[in-house]
Amino acid sequence: MTEQPNTLISQVSKDTNHMATPTSESKNTKPTVPHPIFIEVKQRCLITAEQLKRYSEPDELPTDTRTAPDLDVGFGQQRALKALHTAIDIKASGYHVFAAGENGLGKRTVISRLLHRIAADAATPDDWVYVHNFTDPRTPVALRLPAGQATLLQHHVNNLWQQAKKRLSQRFRSDQYQSKIEAIKNNTHQKESHAYEALNAEGKQYDLALTFRSFDNKAVFVHPSQLPTDGDGHEDSSTPLSAKHKNKSPLNDSKKTNAVNADDEVSAYDNSEYEAELNNFAQKNHMQKRLSQLTIALEQIEDKANDAIETLHRSIAKRALEPLFAPVYEQFVTHPLVIEYLKAVFDDMVTHVERIVNGDDEEFVTAVLATTPSRYAVNVIVSHTPDSGAPVVFEDLPTHLNLLGHVEQITQLGTVTTDVSMIRAGALHRANGGYLLLEASHLLEHPYAWQGLKRALQSRKIKLSSLEQMLTLTGSLSLSPAPIDLDVKVILLGEADLYYELLELEPEFDAVFKVRADFHDDVIRTSDHELALVAKMADIIDYANLYPFNRYAQAALLEHLSLQAEDQDRLSLHSDLLIKLLHESNRHARLSGETIVDAHHVTQAIDDMDERSGYLRDLYWDELKNGQQLIQTQGNAVGQVNALTVVSYADSEFGMPARLTAVIQPNIGAGEILDIERDVDLGGSLHAKGMLIMTSYLRALFSQHHALNFSASLAFEQSYAHIDGDSATVSEGCALLSALANVPIDQSFAITGSMNQLGEVQAVGGINAKIAGFFDACREQELTGQQGVVIPMANVKQLMLRDDIIDAVSAGSFHIYGVYTLSEALTLMTGLPIDTMNKKSRYRKDTLFGKVLSRLMLWDDNQANDDDIDDKKSKRARKKQKARRQKKEDNKKEKRKDNHEVPVDSEHEI
Numbered sequence: 001m002t003e004q005p006n007t008l009i010s011q012v013s014k015d016t017n018h019m020a021t022p023t024s025e026s027k028n029t030k031p032t033v034p035h036p037i038f039i040e041v042k043q044r045c046l047i048t049a050e051q052l053k054r055y056s057e058p059d060e061l062p063t064d065t066r067t068a069p070d071l072d073v074g075f076g077q078q079r080a081l082k083a084l085h086t087a088i089d090i091k092a093s094g095y096h097v098f099a100a101g102e103n104g105l106g107k108r109t110v111i112s113r114l115l116h117r118i119a120a121d122a123a124t125p126d127d128w129v130y131v132h133n134f135t136d137p138r139t140p141v142a143l144r145l146p147a148g149q150a151t152l153l154q155h156h157v158n159n160l161w162q163q164a165k166k167r168l169s170q171r172f173r174s175d176q177y178q179s180k181i182e183a184i185k186n187n188t189h190q191k192e193s194h195a196y197e198a199l200n201a202e203g204k205q206y207d208l209a210l211t212f213r214s215f216d217n218k219a220v221f222v223h224p225s226q227l228p229t230d231g232d233g234h235e236d237s238s239t240p241l242s243a244k245h246k247n248k249s250p251l252n253d254s255k256k257t258n259a260v261n262a263d264d265e266v267s268a269y270d271n272s273e274y275e276a277e278l279n280n281f282a283q284k285n286h287m288q289k290r291l292s293q294l295t296i297a298l299e300q301i302e303d304k305a306n307d308a309i310e311t312l313h314r315s316i317a318k319r320a321l322e323p324l325f326a327p328v329y330e331q332f333v334t335h336p337l338v339i340e341y342l343k344a345v346f347d348d349m350v351t352h353v354e355r356i357v358n359g360d361d362e363e364f365v366t367a368v369l370a371t372t373p374s375r376y377a378v379n380v381i382v383s384h385t386p387d388s389g390a391p392v393v394f395e396d397l398p399t400h401l402n403l404l405g406h407v408e409q410i411t412q413l414g415t416v417t418t419d420v421s422m423i424r425a426g427a428l429h430r431a432n433g434g435y436l437l438l439e440a441s442h443l444l445e446h447p448y449a450w451q452g453l454k455r456a457l458q459s460r461k462i463k464l465s466s467l468e469q470m471l472t473l474t475g476s477l478s479l480s481p482a483p484i485d486l487d488v489k490v491i492l493l494g495e496a497d498l499y500y501e502l503l504e505l506e507p508e509f510d511a512v513f514k515v516r517a518d519f520h521d522d523v524i525r526t527s528d529h530e531l532a533l534v535a536k537m538a539d540i541i542d543y544a545n546l547y548p549f550n551r552y553a554q555a556a557l558l559e560h561l562s563l564q565a566e567d568q569d570r571l572s573l574h575s576d577l578l579i580k581l582l583h584e585s586n587r588h589a590r591l592s593g594e595t596i597v598d599a600h601h602v603t604q605a606i607d608d609m610d611e612r613s614g615y616l617r618d619l620y621w622d623e624l625k626n627g628q629q630l631i632q633t634q635g636n637a638v639g640q641v642n643a644l645t646v647v648s649y650a651d652s653e654f655g656m657p658a659r660l661t662a663v664i665q666p667n668i669g670a671g672e673i674l675d676i677e678r679d680v681d682l683g684g685s686l687h688a689k690g691m692l693i694m695t696s697y698l699r700a701l702f703s704q705h706h707a708l709n710f711s712a713s714l715a716f717e718q719s720y721a722h723i724d725g726d727s728a729t730v731s732e733g734c735a736l737l738s739a740l741a742n743v744p745i746d747q748s749f750a751i752t753g754s755m756n757q758l759g760e761v762q763a764v765g766g767i768n769a770k771i772a773g774f775f776d777a778c779r780e781q782e783l784t785g786q787q788g789v790v791i792p793m794a795n796v797k798q799l800m801l802r803d804d805i806i807d808a809v810s811a812g813s814f815h816i817y818g819v820y821t822l823s824e825a826l827t828l829m830t831g832l833p834i835d836t837m838n839k840k841s842r843y844r845k846d847t848l849f850g851k852v853l854s855r856l857m858l859w860d861d862n863q864a865n866d867d868d869i870d871d872k873k874s875k876r877a878r879k880k881q882k883a884r885r886q887k888k889e890d891n892k893k894e895k896r897k898d899n900h901e902v903p904v905d906s907e908h909e910i
Contacts, residue, residue, distance in 0.1 A: 037833040041824050045793075045817040049810040052801045054568035056555035060527055061534060064548040064596065068531075068538035073113045075532045076523040076573050080107075081114060083517035088118065088489060094514045096457065096489060098440070100496040101519025106575030107493050108437060110519075112392060115435045115491075119390035125433020128484055129153060130379040130423045134344045140379075140420040142482040143337055147384040153338065154378040156328045157345065161372045164349055165356060167320045172313075172357050180312055188305040192298055199287075199294050206283035210291070219295070221287045317353040321346060345376055374419035381405075381425045381484070382432065390434035395427035398438050399446040400467050403427050403453055407464060407479045423481055428453075428462050431488050440494030440502075450506075453490070457512050460486045491517075522565040522572050530558055533571060540579055546586040552599035557581060560606060563768060563800040581605055613652030620656055624780055629718060631657050632747040633778045633787055639663060639739030641829070643716070643731035644752035644774055644789065645723075646766035653766060655773025657750050659717040660728065662735035666710045666859045673698075673736065674713040677723050684724025693726070694733045696757050697822075701849070702856060709859040712736055727764035729755040730792075733822050734829050741851035745829045750774040751790040759822040763794035768801055775805050775814055783808065788815030790825050 062068045074081040080099065087097045099107050127150030130140045145153060171177060196219070200210040208221040325346050332338040349356060356364050363375050370377070384391070395402060405426035409418045427436055443449050448467060456462055463483040492513060499516060502509045523529050534554050541549065549557070560581065564572035584605035589597040623629040631642065639662040646655045673695050677683035683691075691714070702708065714732050716723060730753035738745045752770050754762040764770075771789050778787040796818045808814035819825045823834040826848055834848045843850035 035831060035833060037836070038827055038831045041827045042817070045790075045819055045824060045828065047796055047799075047809075047816040047818050049806050051796055052799045052806045052809060052816065053559070053803075054525070054562060054800065056530060056558040058551040058555045061530070061551040061554045064550045065534065065538035065541050065554070066548050069535045071535045071539040072532055073110060073117070075536065076529070077110055077519055080110075080517040080519045083515050084111065084114060084491075087515040087517075093458070093460065094511055096513045097491045097515045097517050098499050098502075098513045099491055099493050099517045099519060100499045102495060102521055102574070104574045104576035105519050105521065106573075107519050108394065109575065111437060111491055111493075112394065115392045115437075119392050119434055122390035122434070124384050124386060124388050125390060125487070127151075127383045128381045128429065128432070130381055130420050130481055131341055132375050132377070132420050134348055138479055140423065140479055140481045141337075141341065142381075142484050143335075143341060144485075145335060145338065146386075147388070148386040149332075149335075150378075150380045150383040153332065154380050156331065157342075157376060157378045158371045160324055160328065160345070161376050163324050164321055167324070168317060168353060168357050171316050171320050177312075177316065181309065184305055184308050184312070188301055191301050195294055195298060199290060202290065203287045206287060208284060208287050219291055221284055221291060313353050314350050317350045321349060348375070370421070374421045377419070377421040379421050379423050381423065382429045391431055392435045392437070393427055393431035394437040396439070396442070398427065398443045398449050398453075400448045400452045401426065403449055404456060404462060405429055405464050407466065407481070409478065418479055420479065420481075423464065423479065426462070428456055428486060428488060429484065432462070432484070433487055434489075436488055436490045438490065438492055440492040440498055443492070454508065454512055456486055457488075457490060458508075459483075462486050520573060522567070522570040525562060525567075525569050525571045529571060533558060533561065536575075537578065537582060540575075540582055541586075544579075544583065546582060547589050547595055547597050549582070549585070549597040549602075550599075553585065553597045553602050556599040556602040557585075559800065560602070566765065566768065566800070567798045568800060569797060580609070584608060610652075614654065616647070616649065617654040617656075621776065621780060624777060630659055631777055631781075632659075633657075633774075633781050634784060635747050636744035637747055638742055638744045639735050640747070641731045641735040641738070641745055642747060642750035642774065643728050644750050644770035644791075645728070646769045646773070648766075653769050655766065655769035655771065657774045657777050658719060660731050660735050661715055661717055662732070662739040663713050664710050664739045665712070666855075672711045674711065677716060677719070682719070682723055686724050686726050687728070690726030690729035690754065691732065693757055694729050694736070694755060697733070697755070697759055698736065700757070701759075702852060705853055705856070708856065710740070710856075712739065725764075726754045727752050727766075729753065730761055730790075730822060730825055734826055737826060737848060737852060738830065740855060741848050742855065743830050743832060743848055743851060746786075746831065748784065748786040749788055749790055749829055751825060751829065753790070753792045753819070753825065755822055761792045761794075761819050761821060761825065763792045763798070767791060767795040767798050771799075771816065772802060772805060775808065778814065783813045785813050786815075787813075788817060790817045790819055790828055793818035793820050 080101075084097060084099075087095045099111060101107050124147040127145045127147055129143045129145065129150045131143060133139050133141045143153075196210060203210055203221050207224065209224050210219060210221055212219050325342060328342060329339060332342065352364065359365065364373050366373055372378075401424075403426045405424050405428070407418055408422040408424060409416050410422070411417075427438075438453075443453065452465075461483040464479075464481050466478045490513075496518070537549060537554065537557065541547075557578070558571065561572040561578070562568060562570065564574065564577060581602065585597050585601045588601040588604045589595070592601070594601075620629065624631060632640070633642070641660045642657045643660040644655060645658045646653055673691065678688045678691065699708065714736065716728075731751050733755060734745060734751060737743075752764055752767070754764050756762060771791070774787075774789050778784075799816075805814065809816060817828055819828070826832075826834045830848055832848050833844070833846070836844045836847045838844050843853055845851070845854060
């Protein structure tokens with residue numbers, strides 16, 4: 001039976017109405033002369049001191065751990081390793097692994113070592129880089145290169161940028177370049193000058209002069225008289241038209257207000273002047289049209305000049321860059337996609353050579369801590385050393401971003417920006433082509449991490465997606481990098497319970513993780529396996545740089561591992577426990593000034609660990625000393641048993657006795673047994689099952705002889721928290737049968753054991769802690785030489801008891817008995833034969849079952865007598881009732897006769 005930790009603190013009840021131990025029903029005590037059957041059972045069930053622990057043989061172990069054999073990585077986990085090899089050998093989709101086993105077994109260490117061994121001989125996967133997409137900048141291009149080539153490409157492109165910028169700057173500052181530019185400009189200027197001169201000469205025919213307005217430098221035709229003059233009387237071509245000429249212009253006059261009448265305007269001039277003005281206006285309009293045509297022609301000349309300059313720039317850029325790119329092309333000639341990218345970089349540099357040389361465009365400016373503008377950055381996502389084997393990656397924080405990668409963003413002046421250089425790799429990128437280990441529980445803690453991993457494994461591609469946009473529905477722009485091909489084996493580490501939960505709750509889980517690798521908690525204890533565990537110790541010692549452990553320390557560790565496995569024939573494989581013991585034993589050796597760890601250092605470490613985790617246990621023993629915990633280890637009591645229990649909490653457990661009582665209510669009910677723990681929701685389902693099995697056993701045993709005219713209740717006294725497990729079934733059976741038979745139970749004994757419906761006692765857990773708990777309680781109250789425990793015989797092979805308990809058993813001051821049946825347990829507890837039959841195949845009256853049947857018969861007779869009395873009382877009551885009715889009828893007749901009444905019938909009327 002297992003209790004929660006807070007059952008230890010008894011919280012002594014303030015109620016005064018405690019249920020008394022039902023010893024008053026009988027003053028019978030165990031016979032002073034032991035019954036022969038009791039003696040025979042006691043001798044047969046006694047467990048000797050030699051059976052209480054299996055010792056390791058130091059002579060069969062290495063002198064110290066420095067001479068230990070080499071470690072077998074897969075020791076004790078052959079089943080799991082076989083499953084791993086199966087998954088690794090199959091390249092089909094979905095053959096990923098769930099490694100199932102308890103925490104602390106060293107699953108990750110075992111798998112990592114195996115995978116590193118396999119990966120060392122595997123092909124090294126390719127490198128991956130992301131580069132700018134010159135066609136669609138929002139979709140960076142993923143390039144695949146052989147191992148080690150990614151950083152080489154990055155180096156070449158960085159070098160190309162540095163050399164290109166330097167060489168282009170030199171070429172565009174050269175005298176040759178400047179002379180070519182001047183020639184193009186001079187040629188263009190000459191063409192413009194000649195065109196203006198020819199047009200100006202044409203204008204002079206109409207007495208018009210071509211001039212440029214000073215405020216907008218626009219060419220216009222004006223009359224010479226409208227040209228402004230300088231202080232010496234010379235014409236100033238940079239001055240706008242005079243106000244006088246403007247006032248005389250019909251075009252300007254037409255822009256006056258509507259109040260001016262056209263007839264009034266004409267009347268201001270005579271006919272000749274009016275015709276002259278009209279003629280001048282037509283000529284000027286003609287020349288303005290010619291000027292517009294010239295402007296268009298000049299723009300074409302300027303466009304041709306700009307084209308010539310651009311052609312010159314590109315020609316210079318090509319001649320400058322081609323020698324730089326040529327050797328890089330040769331370096332990657334076998335990689336068409338890389339060549340395609342390099343040509344795109346070349347074309348982009350040629351196209352934007354002016355922006356590169358000017359250096360004032362942010363797209364072509366190198367950022368802080370960068371060597372290349374983001375436009376030409378080669379972002380190495382993953383790179384491998386050639387011939388280094390496949391990667392083995394463990395991701396301890398498997399978030400969506402850490403698994404699948406992400407695109408970083410920066411905010412500048414309120415604007416969110418990003419580029420190809422801000423793409424960050426995830427664990428899947430780093431493990432691509434190899435193996436990825438993840439803790440399943442950690443994976444499930446993070447939102448969308450499982451969904452992202454599942455999608456990647458099913459599609460066999462790594463596609464970066466913005467988790468921020470998925471969660472917040474923001475409209476901010478981000479990059480959408482091209483997906484990368486995925487070839488990886490994922491191993492999830494977790495407990496078996498989590499595996500089955502995932503199978504139930506995630507329909508696609510078994511389609512993605514098709515292989516389960518089960519890790520064992522322990523291994524059979526053989527000489528070879530002991531040596532293998534010593535090799536494991538040596539490996540840990542060497543890694544942690546601890547002192548060597550001699551053969552006696554090794555033996556002590558092996559014995560403790562058997563204790564943790566709760567079996568003499570098995571050894572625990574929990575690496576966490578072993579590592580703790582090695583470190584703490586090493587500490588005690590160091591504190592004592594020794595350089596070799598001995599057995600007593602291991603014992604000190606075990607005692608220290610036990611003391612650190614013994615706070616609640618010590619509180620219980622304090623309460624036992626103070627009389628707050630009511631435990632009786634001497635004398636006899638009816639319906640009362642010392643049940644062995646174990647309390648488990650955190651990484652510790654300890655045993656303690658608990659008082660179990662049974663109370664009988666005769667002549668009430670039909671054999672119902674009230675489980676008080678269950679009725680108040682303090683009992684678990686396994687405890688309830690044990691109660692039902694015990695009830696079924698009793699009914700099958702006695703109901704065929706007599707009606708079960710009683711009800712009973714069972715309770716663990718001073719228990720205030722949840723109780724579960726069926727290891728109290730035998731205890732409950734003993735308490736109940738003791739109460740039914742009114743036979744006392746020897747309180748010097750404590751008992752544990754499960755039971756089936758046939759009365760056979762079955763093995764239970766925590767047997768070593770349970771025995772130690774009762775031994776400590778007896779020692780606390782005084783060892784009398786009569787105390788002991790009754791355990792299932794099936795648990796004897798699991799005994800790995802403390803040396804002080806073994807010494808007490810050897811000295812005869814404490815006893816351990818193993819039983820196969822409930823009858824044997826009852827004989828030991830009561831001193832009576834249990835089920836001996838007489839010649840009539842009935843239980844003898846001096847047996848426990850005979851006493852139970854006698855009491856059932858008594859209660860049955862009492863019930864029958866009660867029924868007879870009830871029948872007689874009922875008959876007398878019926879007679880009295882009939883007499884009263886007859887007397888009443890006679891009285892009515894006498895009254896009618898005195899009044900001369902005639903009965904009314906169908907033929908008479910009154």
